[in-house]
Amino acid sequence: MKIVKGRAGKMENIETIDSVCTYCGVGCDIAAHVDIKENKIKKIFAHPDGVVSQGKLCIKGKYGYEFVDADDRLKTPRIRKSFLEKNPAIHETVSAALVDFDETWYECDLEAATTACAMKLKEIQKNYGNKSVASIGGARTSCESSYLFQKFTRHTLHSPHVDNCARVCHSPSLKGMRATIGEGAATNPYNDIYNAEFMIVIGSNTTEAHPIIANRILDVARENDNLAVFDVREIKLHRFAKYKAIMPHEANLLILNMLAYVIIDEELYDESFIEDRTKGFGIFKEKILNDPYANPDYFKSVEGYEDLSKLVRKVAREYALKKSMIFWGLGITEHLDGSYAVMAITHLALMTGNIGKPGTGLMPLRGQNNVQGACDMGMLPYYDPDYQEPKEIGLMTPQLVDAMFDGKVKAILNMGEDLTHIHPNLNKVERAFEELELLFVQELFMTDVAKRADIVVGVKSAYEKTGVYVNAMRRLHLSQPLVQSDLPDDWEVMQILDNKMGGSANYKSSKEVWQEVQRVAYRRFSGADYHRLEKHRKRGLQWPVHTEDTPILHQLDFRTEDGYGRFVYHQYKLRGMVQEIINGKLNGYHLTTGRTLAHYNNAAQTKRSEKLNNRYAEDILLVSEADAADFTSEKVILKSAFGQTSPLRVKITDKIEPKTLFTTFHHANSRINALFGDAHDELIFTAAFKSIKVEVIKA
Numbered sequence: 001m002k003i004v005k006g007r008a009g010k011m012e013n014i015e016t017i018d019s020v021c022t023y024c025g026v027g028c029d030i031a032a033h034v035d036i037k038e039n040k041i042k043k044i045f046a047h048p049d050g051v052v053s054q055g056k057l058c059i060k061g062k063y064g065y066e067f068v069d070a071d072d073r074l075k076t077p078r079i080r081k082s083f084l085e086k087n088p089a090i091h092e093t094v095s096a097a098l099v100d101f102d103e104t105w106y107e108c109d110l111e112a113a114t115t116a117c118a119m120k121l122k123e124i125q126k127n128y129g130n131k132s133v134a135s136i137g138g139a140r141t142s143c144e145s146s147y148l149f150q151k152f153t154r155h156t157l158h159s160p161h162v163d164n165c166a167r168v169c170h171s172p173s174l175k176g177m178r179a180t181i182g183e184g185a186a187t188n189p190y191n192d193i194y195n196a197e198f199m200i201v202i203g204s205n206t207t208e209a210h211p212i213i214a215n216r217i218l219d220v221a222r223e224n225d226n227l228a229v230f231d232v233r234e235i236k237l238h239r240f241a242k243y244k245a246i247m248p249h250e251a252n253l254l255i256l257n258m259l260a261y262v263i264i265d266e267e268l269y270d271e272s273f274i275e276d277r278t279k280g281f282g283i284f285k286e287k288i289l290n291d292p293y294a295n296p297d298y299f300k301s302v303e304g305y306e307d308l309s310k311l312v313r314k315v316a317r318e319y320a321l322k323k324s325m326i327f328w329g330l331g332i333t334e335h336l337d338g339s340y341a342v343m344a345i346t347h348l349a350l351m352t353g354n355i356g357k358p359g360t361g362l363m364p365l366r367g368q369n370n371v372q373g374a375c376d377m378g379m380l381p382y383y384d385p386d387y388q389e390p391k392e393i394g395l396m397t398p399q400l401v402d403a404m405f406d407g408k409v410k411a412i413l414n415m416g417e418d419l420t421h422i423h424p425n426l427n428k429v430e431r432a433f434e435e436l437e438l439l440f441v442q443e444l445f446m447t448d449v450a451k452r453a454d455i456v457v458g459v460k461s462a463y464e465k466t467g468v469y470v471n472a473m474r475r476l477h478l479s480q481p482l483v484q485s486d487l488p489d490d491w492e493v494m495q496i497l498d499n500k501m502g503g504s505a506n507y508k509s510s511k512e513v514w515q516e517v518q519r520v521a522y523r524r525f526s527g528a529d530y531h532r533l534e535k536h537r538k539r540g541l542q543w544p545v546h547t548e549d550t551p552i553l554h555q556l557d558f559r560t561e562d563g564y565g566r567f568v569y570h571q572y573k574l575r576g577m578v579q580e581i582i583n584g585k586l587n588g589y590h591l592t593t594g595r596t597l598a599h600y601n602n603a604a605q606t607k608r609s610e611k612l613n614n615r616y617a618e619d620i621l622l623v624s625e626a627d628a629a630d631f632t633s634e635k636v637i638l639k640s641a642f643g644q645t646s647p648l649r650v651k652i653t654d655k656i657e658p659k660t661l662f663t664t665f666h667h668a669n670s671r672i673n674a675l676f677g678d679a680h681d682e683l684i685f686t687a688a689f690k691s692i693k694v695e696v697i698k699a
Helices: 059-063 081-086 088-097 110-128 143-156 171-181 190-195 211-224 236-240 252-265 271-277 281-289 296-301 308-321 338-352 371-376 397-405 426-434 490-500 510-520 530-535 576-582 625-630
Strands: 014-020 029-035 040-045 078-080 105-107 133-137 198-202 227-231 243-246 324-328 361-364 411-415 438-443 455-458 467-470 475-479 589-594 620-624 635-639 648-653 660-664 692-698
Touching: 014 475, 040 059, 078 081, 078 110, 081 088, 081 105, 088 110, 110 133, 110 411, 110 438, 110 455, 110 490, 133 143, 133 397, 143 371, 143 411, 143 467, 143 490, 143 510, 171 338, 171 361, 190 211, 198 211, 198 252, 198 308, 211 227, 211 236, 227 236, 227 308, 243 308, 252 281, 252 296, 252 308, 252 338, 271 338, 281 338, 296 308, 308 324, 308 338, 324 338, 338 361, 371 467, 397 426, 467 510, 475 530, 620 625, 625 648
Parallel strands: 133 411, 198 227, 198 324, 227 243, 324 361, 411 438, 438 455, 589 660, 620 648
Antiparallel strands: 014 029, 029 040, 078 105, 078 455, 467 475, 589 692, 620 660, 635 648, 635 692
C-alpha cells in the first residue's frame, strides 16, 4: 500500500490499497482509495495493468462497497429470545451477557453467542447423533474460512454434511467435466479469448453476469465476427454475434448433441487427437448418428424455431475447423439435464481437439468469486479438500431439507448463504427450517435466513480481511483489508466453536490456516504461499501452483486416472416447451430467471449502494410484445404448483419470445424462488431454475 499525494491536500490521508473483488466469478483485481483517518473507502478502481480487470470494473466493482458502512450492518451477535425460553440452561449460562434489543432479540458478545451454540450442538448430537448437524455456505467468504468450516464439521462434529451454494449453480459443471476430462474447472485464462478464432456462448448472459469477461468477448467479436450465441431470449451479446440463436426452453442438450452430430456426420472431427487422447469415441459416434433427436433436421418440425436446423450446422462447422472456446453459465446447469449438457459441451472439445492449447477450451462462468475456492476446499458432501474422497459422503442441500422434515437433521450452521432466498421451493424450505432446534448464522446483515436464525454473529466482509479467493479461471488472489474492523473473521468464529466442541484448532492468523491448506491440498496449492500471492497480487496465480502456476490445463494429459478423455453420451428427453410445440399445444407461460448487472444474487450488499439500487430497485417481469394483450395490469403475480410470487411490475419488450417470461431474483420480497419445486439435475441436485410453467394472475 502507498500514500497518494494530491493537489491542495485533497488526497491527504489517502492510501491506495490493492485487493480483489468478491462479487461475480470474474474475480477482478481492485484498488481502493482509503481515508486512513476516517477508516473509510472513498473510491474503488482497477489499475491499468490489472491482469483480470484490464483496468476496468463493472458498476458493482466500482460502487458496490457502500455496504461496508451501512447503518444496518450486523455488528453485535444476537440470540433469539424464544430460543432461550426453550433452552433455560443455556439462558442461565449466558444471561449475564444479554442486553435487550427488541421484542425478538437479545444482543450479546461473541463469547456468549458461541457458548450458546456449542451447548445446543452438544445436546442435539447427544440426542440425535453426530449426523444431526449440517454446515452450509462458505462461497462468499475466503478459502481459509471455507476450509476450516468443513474441517470443523467433519473432524470435530463428525458429521459428513457440508455443502455450499455451488449446489444451486455450477455443481453440474463439476460433475460433467470430471466425468469426461477429470477436472471441473475452466481450462484456460480469460485472455486466451484474444487467441480464439471462434467462440460459442450458451446459457450465459455474460454482459450482465460476467461483464469483464464479456468485454473481451465483445472486443474479439467486433473485430473478427466470430461469435455464436444461444439463449431462450435476445440478450445484448446477440447484437455482436455472427450466429444469433434463439432456442426453446430446455433445449440445451438437444442443441449440443446436434452440434456433435454435424461434426461426426460431416467428418469434421480431429482423428489423431481422438485416437491419442480419448476413449469411447466409437460407441459415442454410433449413438449420436442413431439418435433421432441429434439430427438438426429435427428443428424443421419445431414451429417458430425452424431456422435452427441450418444455423446449428453452420456453428458446428466453424467450431470444428477453428481454434474455438465455449462459455456457459447457469442457463446450462440449472436444468434437469445440466450435468449431461456439460458432458455434451466437453464432447465437442474432445472431438475437435479444442482443448489443452491457447485459444481453445472450456469456460464455465462461475457465479461467485470463491465458489470455485469453496469447492476446492472440500465444502462439498462428496469431496474432501483437493477433490479427494472423504471418509463418509454427506447429503446435498435438497436432501438436507428433506432430512429436516424427517427429524434427522436438527441443526444447521450457516456461513453467508441466504438459504431461504436463493434456494428453490421456498415454502418447503421455510417449513423445514421450522423443524430445526438450532440455526446458527454468520452474516453481514439480517438477511432473510438471518431473520429466522436462533443465533446470529456479524463477521468481517471481504473488504475487511485477509484471505485467498479463487475465481472462475482457477486464479488465486490474496485479499487484504481495505478498512479495519473489530468484527471476527468467519474462520475465527469457527475456531472458537471448534474449541468449545472439543477441537484443537489454534490458528493465529489466516496465513496459518492457508499453510495447512497448502499441505492438505498440495496437488493444487503447494506453491501458492502468501508471500508469492502478495508478490503477484494484481496478476494472481492459476492452480495447480507448484514451482510455476498453470494457465492452461490438459496440455499433455487429462486429469482422469489414466489421462484419457471420455465420451459419456446421454440422449435428449423430449419435454416442456419443445414437446408442447411438437404436439401443437404451446399454451401458458414458461418462465426463466437471471441476473441484472446492478445486483448480485440476494442483493444483501448491492442494494445498500444507492447508485446500484436506484438502477434496479425491484425485480421486473419482462413480457413479449406478442403477449401484451394478456398483461393489461401494471403488476401481476406468477403462480405454480409450489407457490407464488409477490406482485411483479410488468415491462413489455421485443427481446422476449412469445410465451416466454423473464425476471431476476435479487429481491427477497419478490419470492421468485417460491415458484420452483424439487425438480433438479438428475445427477447432482442442482435446482431446475431456468424453466417453469407459470400461471399469470392480475395483481
